Amino acid sequence: MTYSRRNILQIGAGAALIGGFGFRAAYAALPTLKKKDSYKVGFAQTESNNPWRLAQTQSMKDEAAKRGWQLVYTDAAGSAAKQVADVRSMIAQKVDVILLSPREEKPLIPAVMEAKKAGIPMILVDRNVDQSLAKAGEDYAAFIGSDFIKEGNMAAEVLTKAMGGKAKLIELQGTTGSSPANDRKTGFMDYIKAYPGMEIIASQSGDFARDKGRQVFETLYQAHPEATALYSHNDEMTMGAIAAMEAAGKVPGKDLIIATIDGTKDAAQAILDGKVLVCVECNPKFGPAAFAAIAKMADGEKLAPRLVNTDRVFTKENVAAYLPEAF
Incomplete structure (x- = not known):
């Protein structure tokens, strides 16, 4: 199917055309999360080849265990295509919510939009996506990360x-x-x-x-x-x-x-x-903040679109005190 300029203008009132990613419903409702005793949480990790990623994953596992929630964990091994497939698998498994650390800003847009279409809330952690293609608070619940x-x-x-x-x-x-x-x-x-x-x-x-x-x-x-x-x-x-x-x-x-x-x-x-x-x-230890955000969504609270971590600056004057907690 082809679209004329008039077609696109007509569609524009209810949808946005996004390059090669198809049409994004501009006013589709953001998925919500029902209140339950336990949740099945998907965590789509980008890779596990360095201490930062390992610390992030462990933080997610620790927090899931602490709350008694199920964690469905995948590792994209540095492949954006695999990470999209990982999210699709989570959608098929009907997880309650998805935590995604997108490898790249544009290639993960289809995964974000498919989760929204499936009615599954998504929170992006530590990395964001291109805001001209998918927006926090509109297409996914929130971004949690550093500035x-x-x-x-x-x-x-x-x-x-x-x-x-x-x-x-x-x-x-x-x-x-x-x-x-x-x-x-x-x-x-x-x-x-x-x-x-x-x-x-x-x-x-x-x-x-x-x-x-x-x-x-x-x-x-x-x-x-x-x-x-x-x-x-x-x-x-x-x-x-x-x-x-x-x-x-x-x-x-x-x-x-x-x-x-x-x-x-x-x-x-x-x-x-x-x-x-x-x-x-x-700081890679996203588990507490991510799971607290899920709990807030379940309580019917609207998350701020962007939740920013506070990062410190380490030099020879203060690094000795930090070393015991370094990952």
Whole structure:
């Protein structure tokens, strides 16, 4: 079927055309959750190849066990296509609610819209989807997560001050198309634009992975030996980069000043060891907040579309106190 301009304008009163994703009912009701003693909760994880993800998953399992609720857990192994299939499987299993950590902003839109169509409430955790295609409070109940733009901004502030406003930076970006990668870059760039001496001379995705981060950094640093600082979108890539620096006979924290994000135990220790300047926290322990939000929905409360975690900034001045709770 084809649509003329007139057809689309007529449809526009009750639906929105969304690229290749089909039609989204603009005024369809947000699914609700009935009050019950126990719930069957789906958690569609994006991957399990790093400490942050493992800590997040364990937090979900712990909270489900604490409440006596059933958790249907899937691991997309880094594949957006599999994650869409995982959500479809949860819909088929008639879970009561779905918690989704979308790998990328656009490819997970079909999963979000299919859950809505099936009448199953969905909460996005730690990563969001493209708000021009699916909106919190309209197409899914809420997004619970960090302010990734603020994280990038805070990392930039500490690094810029330490460098006196002058640095030649290598940037290790997270997964291409993911909300944390997009926003952490935006937040960092927004801050340093007021400092012409802060120059990003090389930037590439390390996919939030330690091995990929090491390989990408090694290549970028060989091409840009004049680099004086590193901004990495997560601690796993940072630790890979540190390994590459040390293998090349360089001293992290001296030859290159490092800003990173997450708050892993490895990064906290690296701050204590003088290898990392600053680590901005991104807390992975979403279980309590996510399950509390489900309970509120069951009580008939409308969730705020965006529930933002409070993240801390760790430097050598305060990281020792944090280390015992680091993941």
